[in-house]
Amino acid sequence: MLLPYIFLSLVTGSFTSRIIFENEGKPDSHLESLRGIVEGPLAGWNAVFYLDPSLEAHVWEYVRGLLVGRNASHVLVDLGSDGALWSEEQPLELLRGALMVHVVVFQNDPMPFFEAVSLQWNPQYLLFFSVSNETKQDLLLEETFKGIERLLLVERTYLTNSGNQPISRMYTSFPFEAKQIKPVGSWDDAASTSREDVFVDRFESFRGYEFQLGTWLDDYPYLYQSKTKPEGYGDGVEVEMLDALSGVLDFKYNLTTAPPDLKWGAFENGSWTGMLGMVHRKEKNFTVNYFGITGERVDAFDATVSYWMEGFGMSMLSPPPLPKWRGAYYPFTPSVWLSLAVTFVLVLMVMSVQDSMQPEPFLGGVGSAWPYLLRAMFNNSIPRLPKAQWQRLFVGSWWLYCFIVTTAYTANLVAFLTIPVFPARIQTVKQLAESSYRVSMYDYGEFVPGALRSSEDTHYKALGEKLDLFVNYGDSVRVMKERTHAYIESYSYNRILVFVDYEVWGNGYSSLEVKNSYMLREQLYPGHLCWYFQKNTAWKYKFDHGIRRLVESGLIAYWIKLKTEDFLGRDFEKGQQLQDEERRNQALGLEHLQGVFFVLAMSWAAGVLVFAAESLRHRCLFRENIGY
Numbered sequence: 001m002l003l004p005y006i007f008l009s010l011v012t013g014s015f016t017s018r019i020i021f022e023n024e025g026k027p028d029s030h031l032e033s034l035r036g037i038v039e040g041p042l043a044g045w046n047a048v049f050y051l052d053p054s055l056e057a058h059v060w061e062y063v064r065g066l067l068v069g070r071n072a073s074h075v076l077v078d079l080g081s082d083g084a085l086w087s088e089e090q091p092l093e094l095l096r097g098a099l100m101v102h103v104v105v106f107q108n109d110p111m112p113f114f115e116a117v118s119l120q121w122n123p124q125y126l127l128f129f130s131v132s133n134e135t136k137q138d139l140l141l142e143e144t145f146k147g148i149e150r151l152l153l154v155e156r157t158y159l160t161n162s163g164n165q166p167i168s169r170m171y172t173s174f175p176f177e178a179k180q181i182k183p184v185g186s187w188d189d190a191a192s193t194s195r196e197d198v199f200v201d202r203f204e205s206f207r208g209y210e211f212q213l214g215t216w217l218d219d220y221p222y223l224y225q226s227k228t229k230p231e232g233y234g235d236g237v238e239v240e241m242l243d244a245l246s247g248v249l250d251f252k253y254n255l256t257t258a259p260p261d262l263k264w265g266a267f268e269n270g271s272w273t274g275m276l277g278m279v280h281r282k283e284k285n286f287t288v289n290y291f292g293i294t295g296e297r298v299d300a301f302d303a304t305v306s307y308w309m310e311g312f313g314m315s316m317l318s319p320p321p322l323p324k325w326r327g328a329y330y331p332f333t334p335s336v337w338l339s340l341a342v343t344f345v346l347v348l349m350v351m352s353v354q355d356s357m358q359p360e361p362f363l364g365g366v367g368s369a370w371p372y373l374l375r376a377m378f379n380n381s382i383p384r385l386p387k388a389q390w391q392r393l394f395v396g397s398w399w400l401y402c403f404i405v406t407t408a409y410t411a412n413l414v415a416f417l418t419i420p421v422f423p424a425r426i427q428t429v430k431q432l433a434e435s436s437y438r439v440s441m442y443d444y445g446e447f448v449p450g451a452l453r454s455s456e457d458t459h460y461k462a463l464g465e466k467l468d469l470f471v472n473y474g475d476s477v478r479v480m481k482e483r484t485h486a487y488i489e490s491y492s493y494n495r496i497l498v499f500v501d502y503e504v505w506g507n508g509y510s511s512l513e514v515k516n517s518y519m520l521r522e523q524l525y526p527g528h529l530c531w532y533f534q535k536n537t538a539w540k541y542k543f544d545h546g547i548r549r550l551v552e553s554g555l556i557a558y559w560i561k562l563k564t565e566d567f568l569g570r571d572f573e574k575g576q577q578l579q580d581e582e583r584r585n586q587a588l589g590l591e592h593l594q595g596v597f598f599v600l601a602m603s604w605a606a607g608v609l610v611f612a613a614e615s616l617r618h619r620c621l622f623r624e625n626i627g628y
Contacts, residue, residue, distance in 0.1 A: 030156040031062055033168035033187040034105070034129055037154070038066050041198045045101050046073050048094065048123075050113070052106035053080040059131055063105055079106060083116035098124040101195070105129045106136075114144050122147050122536040125199055130155040137181050140173035147536030150199035154187065172200060175538075176207045203539040206251035214278035214287040215255045216264070220496040221563035222290050223255075232257055237559045238288040241307070244555070245546040256284070263445030264289075267296060274445045276301065279534055286534065290490050292527035294447070301532040305544045307556050311526030312448055313491030314432065314439065315498055317483050318516040319423045331412035340377075340405065343600070347373055347398055350604075354391055354611075362386040376402035379410075390610035397603025427521045432486055433462035440476040440485040443469035448488060448524065460524075473497065491523055492560070496567045 038047075047070075051063060067074060075094065077086060093099050095118075102123040104110055110128075114121075126148045130136045133156060139145065140153055157169040168187035173180050184200050217225045217234050226235040234255045242253055256278070259265075265276030265287070272280040275287040280300060290310075293303050322330070329337065351369045355361050363369045375382060376399045385392055426432050432439070441449065452464030468485065470476040477497070480487040489497060498517050531547075533540045550556055 028166060030131070030166050030168050031059065033154065034063070035066055036187060037127070037129075037198065038070070038103075041193065041195050042101055042103070043070075044072050045195070046099060047101045047103055048075045048077060050077045050079050050102070050104040050106070050110065052108060052110065053078060054108045055105065055131065056107070059105075059107075075100075079104070079110050079113045081113070083113040084118065087117040087121050092120060095121045096123065101125045101127070103127045103129060105131065107132050111139070111142065111144070119535055124148070125150045125195065126152070127198070128153040132156070137171055140171060140181050146175065147538050149202070149538045149541060150195075151202065152184075152199055170198070172202055174202055176203065176205070176209050203542055206249050206539075208250055208252060210252040210254055211285045212283075213253055213255050214259065214275040214284035215289055216258050216275060217255065218258070219289050220493045220500070220567065221560060222492070223288065225257075236563050237556070240559045241547070241550060241556070242288065244550060245543065248546060249542055261445075265291065266445050266447050266450075267300070268445075272300065276532060279532060282534055286531055286537070288531045290493070290529060291532055292525070293530050294527070297532060300535060302535055302537045302540050304531045304533070304540060305547050305551075306528030306530050307547050307551055308529045308560065309526060310491050310529060311523030312488055313494040313523050314486045314488050314520045315480060315494050315517055316426065316437070316486045316520065317481060318425060318518055319483070321422050330416040331409050343401075344373065344377065350394070354394065358388065362388075362391065373398065377406065379403070379406045388614070390607055390614050393603065393610055394607040397600055397607065400603070401600040425518065426486075429459050429463065429520075429522050429524065432520065433459040433466075438466040438468055438479075438485045439463050439488055440468050440470060440479050441488040442473050442476045443471060451525065486520070488524065491519065492564060495519060496564065499568055
């Protein structure tokens with residue numbers, strides 16, 4: 001069912017489908033072919049019927065009669081109306097795609113109407129049915145209809161040996177054939193039972209056509225200058241895709257080394273720049289560089305299905321390792337050190353009070369108590385034990401507590417003294433936005449700078465305010481190397497660029513710094529990558545089908561891995577995973593030592609109970625002695 005805005009008919013009332021003409025007893029065979037098409041291959045399909053106001057009365061009546069008994073929705077359009085006004089008022093579901101089959105029944109030239117329709121008008125199926133005695137085959141070559149995927153013309157033809165009885169001959173255009181307009185047969189009710197029988201594939205092969213591509217050979221690992229071929233020959237994932245598709249669809253392609261304005265492609269000052277501008281101005285057929293699917297681009301171009309998902313990555317140098325001379329206190333967090341100090345003071349106070357309550361002091365004051373208790377903290381043996389049982393229990397629990405703490409400290413200390421300790425890395429957009437780091441980017445016409453500055457997200461907007469644009473890659477990477485900026489670039493290219501910058505061109509950077517660089521886990525504007533064609537490209541569906549097959553077979557993922565390994569070496573992903581894990585020694589926090597403090601608290605509670613029991617027993621014995 002169509003939406004309510006689609007009209008079922010422009011004319012009310014019922015019409016009989018059996019029309020008797022003034023001059024003939026029944027309709028001619030050509031009009032009967034229209035009936036066969038409407039009630040045969042197009043039966044059950046939603047349709048738009050464009051009717052020429054100059055049609056003869058009996059043709060009008062015949063067409064209306066055909067529409068009375070249709071079991072599918074349809075829209076009637078007057079070809080004498082304003083095509084621009086009509087198309088502006090229609091939804092995209094009616095103007096574009098395969099939802100509606102468009103049928104034009106005409107006597108005179110219908111071009112004035114269709115030349116005025118908006119660019120959004122681009123049906124997948126368009127049928128011209130001519131009731132004129134003159135050939136209208138030139139319609140198939142009109143620029144207005146070059147974007148139609150399935151195009152058909154049915155016109156009346158008189159054969160020399162058939163007397164006065166006409167036949168309905170069907171024609172279509174093959175844009176990549178030497179002879180573009182070709183007959184596809186005569187209408188036969190029995191032979192044509194589906195839409196595909198009527199609307200033949202016009203782009204079964206591109207016949208060796210050479211497509212002109214708007215590209216930039218500076219897009220690792222997707223498209224870049226070949227290392228083994230002359231200037232202008234590309235390599236990368238896109239070349240692998242093009243070669244695979246060209247072998248099946250039979251086409252050639254020519255790459256552009258760089259766009260004239262050295263811009264990537266964005267809508268600026270009312271026009272498209274860079275590679276997208278070349279395609280929009282129809283200088284090139286399509287572009288295959290790193291482009292994500294966005295609403296603004298889809299409105300101006302035809303996007304293929306997505307072949308990969310990626311965003312803009314941010315690379316940074318790892319913060320320098322912490323000084324090794326501080327390794328003595330790295331095993332514990334500051335909260336643990338504070339807890340240990342408070343615990344020691346508390347134990348010292350309790351031990352001093354216990355000692356003062358004894359008839360014969362065990363230690364003899366605070367001056368002797370703190371070295372005694374401190375011995376356990378340094379894992380030294382205790383020279384002697386107190387005589388009172390409750391005091392022995394208290395000292396035993398303290399010794400057990402110190403044993404656990406010192407064992408944990410010693411085990412962690414070895415690692416902190418032998419392996420460099422790094423501060424926590426920035427890994428998210430929020431952390432980067434709230435840090436003192438700025439961000440840098442090479443200004444080559446991407447949408448990212450403008451999108452960040454106008455973003456409603458507070459963290460994205462904060463990055464936009466801290467963004468510094470540079471006129472070349474060297475300067476934008478240099479500030480990243482100085483640990484003042486995070487460098488923004490498409491994720492795969494960013495990862496390779498750091499390696500190429502350091503290893504190939506040198507620039508005085510050491511390989512150690514490369515190993516210490518990393519990519520933030522979170523990416524900016526992650527999206528689906530696609531190719532962009534001129535708006536209303538009729539044969540784009542051929543590339544859609546081919547790209548789907550490449551994605552489903554796993555070849556895209558394989559090529560991306562293979563081309564990236566050409567720069568970063570084999571097993572780079574495994575190395576990257578090890579680097580991302582970042583072997584850091586984790587300082588022990590309070591959550592790790594909860595058991596220690598729990599044991600200490602339980603021991604103290606037991607000591608208090610024993611102390612209370614001994615005090616009560618001592619008092620009872622003292623009263624009995626007095627009474628006696």
